[in-house]
Amino acid sequence: MRVAAIEHPKSLILRLAYRLSKKRFGKVIAPLKVLYARRPALLFVAQLFEMVDSRSRTLPEDLKLLVKIIPHS
Numbered sequence: 001m002r003v004a005a006i007e008h009p010k011s012l013i014l015r016l017a018y019r020l021s022k023k024r025f026g027k028v029i030a031p032l033k034v035l036y037a038r039r040p041a042l043l044f045v046a047q048l049f050e051m052v053d054s055r056s057r058t059l060p061e062d063l064k065l066l067v068k069i070i071p072h073s
Helices: 012-025 030-036 040-055 061-069
Strands: none
Touching: 012 030, 012 040, 030 040, 040 061
16 A cells, blocks of 8 residues: 655645755655655755755765664664
């Protein structure tokens, strides 16, 4: 059984995220419609990870990959 995508979110923030996704990728990406539409707080967490990744240019690429892959407890 698959989780249905939410095509028309009610939240203003999610509608903006859908629009930005469509502008950047040509469509609204599936994780946004399935996961983040149900848990909008995760959208902010993903944005924080993206900011850290973009600002960590001095770190070696293999170290950045480890930070992304290894789960934190």
